[in-house]
Amino acid sequence: MVEHVLLVEVFVTLFVIMDPVGTVPIFLSLTAGRSAASARRLAWQAVAVSFFVITLFALFGQQILNYLHISLPALQCAGGLLLLLVALELLTGKEEEPTATGDANVALVPLGTPLLAGPGAIVATMLFVQGIDSWESGTAVVIGVVAVHVALWLAMRFSLPILRVIREGGVLLVTRIAGLLLSAIAVQLVADAIRAFVAGEG
Template structure:
């Protein structure tokens, strides 16, 4: 399988952009608990990706949704995420995520913040799941599916590395550097989103595919 799925996942998840949130949510935790939070969050991100890869297509079939329609809808989600990133916002950030910033509760929650809100919705959300399902459908062999899940492992490890080095990275890059990286990844993701939507539209409206050829 090509490396495009890995590039897409790294662009959507974009752990560099989540570093400020990680620092915020874990600032009252001990270094050991902060490290544990980083690993739990990274593992949970892998679980979301692996589950979407293994069960996503079957869920679509259960609801009677064609992959072409899902590609168009998923591509739109990716494009929205890319636009958010071009405005230097985390790809999966939700407006309601600010409801989870009660400073008095962070220490008591401990490692639970690794799942919500760090992993869901900040790291992995609808755009991530949509991308994984689309690429999972293209995986025609066990090896290709295994590779896709392996990309989930890579994303998890990159996330763990970024979170483990959150404070040094934040000091080196600064907010401006993180914003620049986020915009660059957003530009890449926008191009990938257009490709996904074009593929879905070509299946829904074959005349478009013939015209494009």
């Protein structure tokens, strides 16, 4: 019973942080102009990258940060600044300029990380892993993480029919809204990191 509660807690926490529904407009804006097959590939790659990063930090996160002498607030601030750069590109319309490596770059950055596997999701997962005290609780954490990534893939996969409906004008509007929302998320991440530094947690 405790493991079921932990599973729900992991899923709900990461679902709120990674926000599959909120990812849809950003995914649509970043994949505008690409074929349906290319967009589906990007969705799969982004989820795979996110799962790899989350798993890596779940297993070795604290050791990596300790070895590099990086605090969690520093990681959070770096992710916020990176997201802010992406948000500014969406707001100014400059995200369409790079074309040669667009597919790989969009899947890795910003979709895979830091949008999906961002500082919040990484830190939350590290805390859940630190609380594992049995095989059952470990299984619950693993299932919760996998379930959230399945939800992320479904959200981006079925955003493609939305793209066909709203067409280019709708994509432009969604792009600007996504840029605004993403910039707000980025500023909040940086503000939280600064607050942690001031409180002496960094």
